[in-house]
Structures are given as C-alpha cells and as structure tokens.
Amino acid sequence: MxxxxxxxxxxxxxxxxxxxxxxxxxxxxxxxxxxxxxxxxxxxxxxxxxxxxxxxxxxxxxxxxxxxxxxxxxxxxxxxxxxxxxxxxxxxxxxxxxxxxxxxxxxxxxxEAAQRYRDYTEITSDWYWEMDAQHRFSYFSREFEEITGLPSSAALGRTRWDGLGKERLGHIDWEAHQQQLFAHQPIRNFEYPSRRPDGRMVWFRVSGAPRYDDSGAFIGYYGIAADISATRRIEERLQQSERLASIGQLAAGVAHEINNPLSFVRSNVETLGHYLGTLLTLIQHYSALEAACSATPALAALQAQKQQADLDYLREDAPALLEECRSGLERVRKIVADLREFSREGDTDWSEADIHGCLESAINLMLGGLPKTVELKRQFSALDAVRCKPLQLNQVFLALLANAAQAIGEQPGAITVRSGETDSTELWVEVSDTGCGIAAEHLPRIFEPFFTTRPIGKGTGMGLSMCFGIVADHGGRIEVSSTPGAGSSFRVCLPRHSISISMR
The missing domain is CATH 3.30.450.20 (PAS domain)
Structure with missing residues (x-):
C-alpha cells in the first residue's frame, strides 16, 4: 500500500x-x-x-x-x-x-505556557521543591539558596525534618507533619522555622501534593515554599501590642484596687499620728505631776511600770516608726500613680507627651527591683513634647532599663539615663549600663524575634524585638554600642515636636 x-x-x-x-x-x-x-x-x-x-x-x-x-x-x-x-x-x-x-x-x-511558568518562578519570592518516595528532597528551584542561605546540595537527599527543620525550633508538631506525608495526603500551609548559616531565623510556609506514576504508585511530592518571616514578625508585633493593652488594663485595675485601701490606710496612719502625739503629750504632763506627788506604794508601783515600759525609748521610736510608715505609703502611692500613668486610657493612641514623664514612670517601676549595689543616674536635658504612643514608649524604656539591670546583675554598677537632641528635628533618650556588654557577633541579631543569649527560661528573645518595632512605628530608630565586659548603650531616637513641655 x-x-x-x-x-x-x-x-x-x-x-x-x-x-x-x-x-x-x-x-x-x-x-x-x-x-x-x-x-x-x-x-x-x-x-x-x-x-x-x-x-x-x-x-x-x-x-x-x-x-x-x-x-x-x-x-x-x-x-x-x-x-x-x-x-x-x-x-x-x-x-x-x-x-x-x-x-x-x-x-x-x-x-509559551511553560515559558510563562518559568518566568513566574523567576520573579516569585517562593521556591519550588520535589521529594522522592522516601520524602527526601530531589529538586529545588534557584530561589531556595537565596532564601535559606544554603547550597541546594546541603539539603538534597534529606527529609524536611532532617534538613531545614532539624533544630526543632518553635512549637511545631513535626510528628503530625510526618504522619501526613506518610499517608500521602496533600500539605496545606505547614509553617516551621529554620536558622540560616548567618544565624538569622526564617519562617517558611509549605504546601504540596503527592505524585503518582502511570500505574498509580506513589513516587513523591512536589510543592511550593514561601518565606513568611516578615509576616511572622508583624504577627508577633500585633500580639505584643495586644499584650501591652492587656498589661495596661491589668495595671489600671491593680492601681485602682490598691488605691482604695491605700487611701484609708494613709488617712488612718495620719490619724494615728495625731492620737500618738496626744498620748505622748498627756504622758509628759503626768510625768511633770509625778514629781510633785508624795511617795506612796501606788506611786512606786507606777514608776516601776514606767521603767519597765521604757517610755523614753517609746517617745523616740514611735514617731520614727510612724514616719517609716508614711514613707512606705508614699512609696506605694508613687508606684500606684506610675501604674496609672503607665496604663493611662487612650495612650494606645497618638498624643503629645513629655518624654521625661514616660521615663520617670519606667524608672519608678524599676527602682524597687534594683539591687542596692546598682546606682541609677539621670542626666536629662530640656526637651520639647514628642508625638507618640506613651504607653508603648513606657514599655520600651522599662524593657531597656530591665535589660541594663540584668546585664549588671548583683555586681556593683551604674545605669545612666540621658536625654538630649540630635538636631532641630530629632530628640533622643539613652540608657547606658556598666554591665557585661554584648559580644560583637551577637550585635547584628539582638533585635531579631526569639534571639536571646540568656539561659533557657530566663528570656523569650522578644523584648528588644518589641522595642525595635515600637520605635520604628514612631518613625525612629535604636542605636546600639557595646563593649564586652564594659557595658552597653541603647539610644532611642525619635522625631521632635514643636510644643514645649518643661523638664520634670
């Protein structure tokens, strides 16, 4: 044919x-x-x-x-x-x-469709991956190396939990993820953290689907992974803001509950002081009359009781004890006032505030917890008001002061709080300490969420990250200088405002 x-x-x-x-x-x-x-x-x-x-x-x-x-x-x-x-x-x-x-x-x-797909993969910030039937990575697109900081060869041939997730950072249910893979189920938005070779923590969101050959046999997975580190940081800052609001409400409630009994205790102490003064005056008159009385057995018994009671000592000690009570109550009153200042209603919104007022609130809350070996110094300059969220700045200053105190520990040292202006557009607040300092290799990472050099259970690694986020939201920045063994300085720089407020 x-x-x-x-x-x-x-x-x-x-x-x-x-x-x-x-x-x-x-x-x-x-x-x-x-x-x-x-x-x-x-x-x-x-x-x-x-x-x-x-x-x-x-x-x-x-x-x-x-x-x-x-x-x-x-x-x-x-x-x-x-x-x-x-x-x-x-x-x-x-x-x-x-x-x-x-x-x-x-x-x-x-x-053309394939070329569009290749173009999309070139411009996306995500990377594509494939696994074999043993759940070992067999392919990464080129974005993998840029995002993770690792060569592809370092992760190919490894499972996710033995590769990028081997450090088991965060509270991730790896067992559930493995069971999902072993059951050949689709993966939807599995999130986990990993640490780059430079020490920076990154978060990934992974989705994928199982692959089968023509005979229906399982041959692995293919999918996509995204770097969601920025999203996680925003979420952490939102959660921190919510926690700040809750702390503010709690502080306001505590201040209110303490203030009521404090008021009548102070009033009663003052009344007791008047009563004591009256009694001491009366005793003094009785003592004057005692000299004019004839000696009798009753008078002798009274004089014996006076001697046993040591009235001279009571006259000196009782007023001193009352003064100590007044001093302690005044201290409690200031703490309550600072709690109320710290949690003022509306301070989650923008307002004009005296930066020294924010500082004093934080200082007063810290003073009671400072060891006697640590001296706190103030070096304030007259500053204009700053448009800010006072509650959030209170939290920043309190966190910096707490870090300074922890850096010094129980050793003799000093914390110095300074304020000043950079130029006509910017003012600054600086918290310096004479503590242990920060190692040079740690300085680039101190504002990362979850980064901490403290022992497990001694720190969350969120304090400075929270400070950085709040100051950034205010249009400012935090400058850090540190010398290991000599101490650290954290300078918060903020935009100025034209309304003048006298220095407190």
Whole structure:
C-alpha cells in the first residue's frame, strides 16, 4: 500500500541554498491547503514564510534538531509549524536538503505556557521543591539558596525534618507533619522555622501534593515554599501590642484596687499620728505631776511600770516608726500613680507627651527591683513634647532599663539615663549600663524575634524585638554600642515636636 505525501498532515519540501539565497524546488502535503492555492506549491510555500523565519530555511537546523517557524495562512493569520530537516547534501552549486513542516500551533501554545511558568518562578519570592518516595528532597528551584542561605546540595537527599527543620525550633508538631506525608495526603500551609548559616531565623510556609506514576504508585511530592518571616514578625508585633493593652488594663485595675485601701490606710496612719502625739503629750504632763506627788506604794508601783515600759525609748521610736510608715505609703502611692500613668486610657493612641514623664514612670517601676549595689543616674536635658504612643514608649524604656539591670546583675554598677537632641528635628533618650556588654557577633541579631543569649527560661528573645518595632512605628530608630565586659548603650531616637513641655 502506497501512502501519498499529499494525503499526510504535513508539508514535505526540498530546497537549495546558493550564496545565501533560498530556492524551494518542490513541495507537497495536505497542509499546503492551509497556505492557499496549491497549484504552485513551492511558490506558495516560499511566499508564506515569515520574514523573521526565512533565516531558518537558509540555515536549517541539522542533526535531528527542529525549529519553530511561522507561515502565513490563506486567511492572512500566522500559523506555527515545526521545521525538521532530513537528508542534506552539499554540492558545488550549494546546499541541498529535504525537510518536513508539521503543524505546531498547539505545541507553541504549550511552550509559551511553560515559558510563562518559568518566568513566574523567576520573579516569585517562593521556591519550588520535589521529594522522592522516601520524602527526601530531589529538586529545588534557584530561589531556595537565596532564601535559606544554603547550597541546594546541603539539603538534597534529606527529609524536611532532617534538613531545614532539624533544630526543632518553635512549637511545631513535626510528628503530625510526618504522619501526613506518610499517608500521602496533600500539605496545606505547614509553617516551621529554620536558622540560616548567618544565624538569622526564617519562617517558611509549605504546601504540596503527592505524585503518582502511570500505574498509580506513589513516587513523591512536589510543592511550593514561601518565606513568611516578615509576616511572622508583624504577627508577633500585633500580639505584643495586644499584650501591652492587656498589661495596661491589668495595671489600671491593680492601681485602682490598691488605691482604695491605700487611701484609708494613709488617712488612718495620719490619724494615728495625731492620737500618738496626744498620748505622748498627756504622758509628759503626768510625768511633770509625778514629781510633785508624795511617795506612796501606788506611786512606786507606777514608776516601776514606767521603767519597765521604757517610755523614753517609746517617745523616740514611735514617731520614727510612724514616719517609716508614711514613707512606705508614699512609696506605694508613687508606684500606684506610675501604674496609672503607665496604663493611662487612650495612650494606645497618638498624643503629645513629655518624654521625661514616660521615663520617670519606667524608672519608678524599676527602682524597687534594683539591687542596692546598682546606682541609677539621670542626666536629662530640656526637651520639647514628642508625638507618640506613651504607653508603648513606657514599655520600651522599662524593657531597656530591665535589660541594663540584668546585664549588671548583683555586681556593683551604674545605669545612666540621658536625654538630649540630635538636631532641630530629632530628640533622643539613652540608657547606658556598666554591665557585661554584648559580644560583637551577637550585635547584628539582638533585635531579631526569639534571639536571646540568656539561659533557657530566663528570656523569650522578644523584648528588644518589641522595642525595635515600637520605635520604628514612631518613625525612629535604636542605636546600639557595646563593649564586652564594659557595658552597653541603647539610644532611642525619635522625631521632635514643636510644643514645649518643661523638664520634670
């Protein structure tokens, strides 16, 4: 049975190239009808070649390769064809070859879709991954190395829990994740942290689906992973803001509950002082009359009781004890006032505030917990008001003071709180200590969430991160200088405001 070329869905042709000029010698095939009048097929084919693709016919793809070319159809549209060369002969008069053109519009559409996919993967901040049937990574797109800081070779051939997740950071249910994979279930938004080689913590969100071969056998997973570190930081700051609001409400409630009994205790102590003064005066009058009385057994007994009671000592000690009570109550009153200042209603909103007032509130709350070996010094300058969220700045200053105290510990040392102005647009507050200082390799990371050099259970690693976020929200910055063994300084720089407030 002979199959005519004219009946096949293709265009078969022969051509000759002489000194860069193309001559189509013969053409036949059913697809010639797409190009128009097939009475002169070679001429029709030559006229249909797109100007940009003519070079492909002059220098055709060899060694079994193919090239996509465009031909103009009879309706004036451009159609894609695949050019593949067969026999090639080189003679003295030029290059002779035979070739086949086949319909490639569908192939071109797929190729363009694949290119779009490649373009998307190039511009996305996510990376693509594949696993084998043992859940070991077998492929990463190039973004993996940029985001994780690791060469692909360091993670290929490893499972997720033995690779990026091997440190088991955070509270992640790895067992549930493994069971999900072992059951060949789709993965939806699994989040876990990892640490880059430079020490920075990053969070990933992973989604994937199982893969099966033609026989239905499980062959692994493919999926996508995103760096969600920025999102997690925002979430942490929102949670911290909520905690600040809760702390403010709690402080306001505590201040209210303490203030009521404190008021009548103070009142009673003052009344008791008056009563004591009256009694001491009365005793003094009785003592004066005692000298004028005749000696009797009753008087002798009274004098013995006076001696036993040591009235002279009571006269000196009782007023001193009352004064200590007054001093202690005044201290409690100031703490309550600072709690109320610390949690003023509305301070979660922007307002004009005296920066020294925020500082004093934080200082007063810290003073009671400072060891006697630690001296606190103030070096304030007259400053204008600053537009801020006072409750949040109170929290920043309290956190910096607490860090300074912890850096010094029980050793003798000093915390110095300074204020000043950089220029007409900026003021600053600085908390310095003479504590242990910060190692140079830790300085770049001190504002990272969860980063801490303290022992487990002694710190969450969120304090300075919270400070950084609050100050950044105020349009400011925190500058840090530290010398291991000598101490650290944290300077909070904030935009100034034009309303003048006297220094407290």
């Amino acid at each position: 002979t199959l005519e070329l004219s009946a096949l869905p293709l265009i078969a042709f022969s051509a000759c190239v002489r000194q860069g000029e193309l001559t189509l010698v013969q053409a036949e095939g059913a697809l010639l009808a797409v190009l128009g009048d097939a009475s002169a097929p070679a001429s029709v084919l030559g006229a249909a070649i797109h100007p940009n693709e003519r070079a492909a016919f002059v220098s055709p793809p060899l060694n079994g390769a193919h090239q996509l070319v465009r031909l103009r159809a009879s309706d004036a549209s451009w159609r894609w064809f695949k050019l593949r060369v067969g026999a090639v002969q080189i003679h003295s008069d030029g290059l002779h070859y035979s070739a086949v053109l086949t319909e490639a519009s569908a192939f071109k559409t797929l190729e």
